[in-house]
Amino acid sequence: MTVAIAPLTTEHIPEAAQRYDRWFTRARRPLSQRSWLADGPVRGEELLGKLQTAPGLEACRALDGDGNPIGHLAAIPVDLSADDPAALRSHPRSALVPHGGHALPSGRESEVLRALYVRVAARLVDDRRLVHYAWVPAGETATAPWSDLGFGRELVHGLMAVRPRGRQPRGVEGLGIRRAGPGDLPQIGRMAAESSRRQRESGVFQPQPEGALAALRLRYADSLGDPRCGAWIASRRGEEIGMVLLQPAVPDPVIPESCVELAEAYVTPAARGEGISRVLLATALAWAYDNGHRYMSARWPSASLSAAGHWPAFGFRPVAYRLSRTLDARIGGTPGTY
Known part of the structure; x- marks a missing residue:
């Protein structure tokens, strides 16, 4: 035809x-x-x-x-x-x-x-x-x-659907979680850049220009002072080893109105596998629910060995792909x- x-x-x-x-x-x-x-x-x-x-x-x-x-x-x-x-x-x-x-x-x-x-x-x-x-x-x-x-x-x-607090993840020995504010931009920026830099590795192979990584370190200055956003830092024995940052999501055909975006999440490689990410995300989900959000969105590279299994295991289900x-x-x- x-x-x-x-x-x-x-x-x-x-x-x-x-x-x-x-x-x-x-x-x-x-x-x-x-x-x-x-x-x-x-x-x-x-x-x-x-x-x-x-x-x-x-x-x-x-x-x-x-x-x-x-x-x-x-x-x-x-x-x-x-x-x-x-x-x-x-x-x-x-x-x-x-x-x-x-x-x-x-x-x-x-x-x-x-x-x-x-x-x-x-x-x-x-x-x-x-x-x-x-x-x-x-x-x-x-x-x-x-x-x-x-x-x-x-x-x-x-x-992922955001629901009322249910069973919380088991705590991690010696781990402390605190809310991040504007004064924590250096720590949040450093960990965001470290997370992004890992996309240079196999099998993502995504170039990460140093100039863009430097700009990423400063990207969340406004978010850390915005009450509509939420950020938390995980520490142990005086060392900051993880963070999570949420921002309002922009509604679109796959994202409903009452949604918050998981903009950044990171745990230092030496501390992975202990459940720190689960504690951080549980903290973020509780805040999201208390602030009226009923869904949380996240984006990750489909070729990433860690992310491709990590986020679906938390409950994130694909609603769209960038081809x-x-x-x-x-x-x-x-x-x-x-």
């Missing part, structure tokens, strides 16, 4: 938003999670409206043989300086398909996405953007069409020479 490609412009946003809302409701997560996870606000029109104003947007829509719109794809350019903390998790010159950036017809997902991506990717490559990211809800319906294009899971977005595709750098040469 024929798929034609046409520009996606402002007048097409309301229709595209309705199509996105229907697609996302169908694809948002596996059936096994629907019994306990709250839905985030889909707000397709709001998401697409923001996308339409993004500088450098590459967007198009798919039409069937009768000229009816059946899908869309929109990618925004990502340009990060070497000292931007965001460069610790994303390539500094890349492109991102965010939530709201694509919707596909049932039964023709791979076919339509392929036609859309061929058009958008060609423009991205012409602009020397060879790393492409896409946020999709967890589940085969959303991920399979991207897999057909060579995309793989790279970052996991997990969600990625990195093209061969030789593709930037003269056509026919690579």
Whole structure:
């Protein structure tokens, strides 16, 4: 069946938003999670409206043989300086398909996405953007069409229900937990940078520029003085060996309104395996519940040997994945020479 490609412009946003809302409701997560996870606000029109104003947007829509719109794809350019903390998790010159950036017809997902991506990717490559990211809800319906294009899971977005205090984890001998404040920025920043630096290792192999790590040390200055945020430091025998930091989460199609984000968590390698992380997280969960939060979100690299098993064991379940595709750098040469 024929798929034609046409520009996606402002007048097409309301229709595209309705199509996105229907697609996302169908694809948002596996059936096994629907019994306990709250839905985030889909707000397709709001998401697409923001996308339409993004500088450098590459967007198009798919039409069937009768000229009816059946899908869309929109990618925004990502340009990060070497000292931007965001460069610790994303390539500094890349492109991102965010939530709201694509919707596909049932039964023709791979076919339509392929036609859309061929058009958008060609423009991205012409602009020397060879790393492409896409946020999709967890589940085969959303991920399979991207897999057909060579995309793989790279970052996991997990969600966990926050419940009233139940059975607390067993204490760790000699461990003290205290609430962190603005004066603890050096300790929080140091541990956040140490946590991030470990992503250089196998099998994540994510570059961690020193300038961005230096900026990360100062990133949470405002959070430590914000009553909407919470941070705790674990100490033993006068040594600070762990921390956890929570911030308000931004609601989106996979994140409900009453959610707090696990922005940072760290335990020094020499102290791991003793249950310190569980004590820190239990403290954070109790604070979150008392402050009206009913869900907690976290993100981790899918290739991380420690994180990939650690956070699901605590109860975080995948609700979205950031998929990625990195093209061969030789593709930037003269056509026919690579």
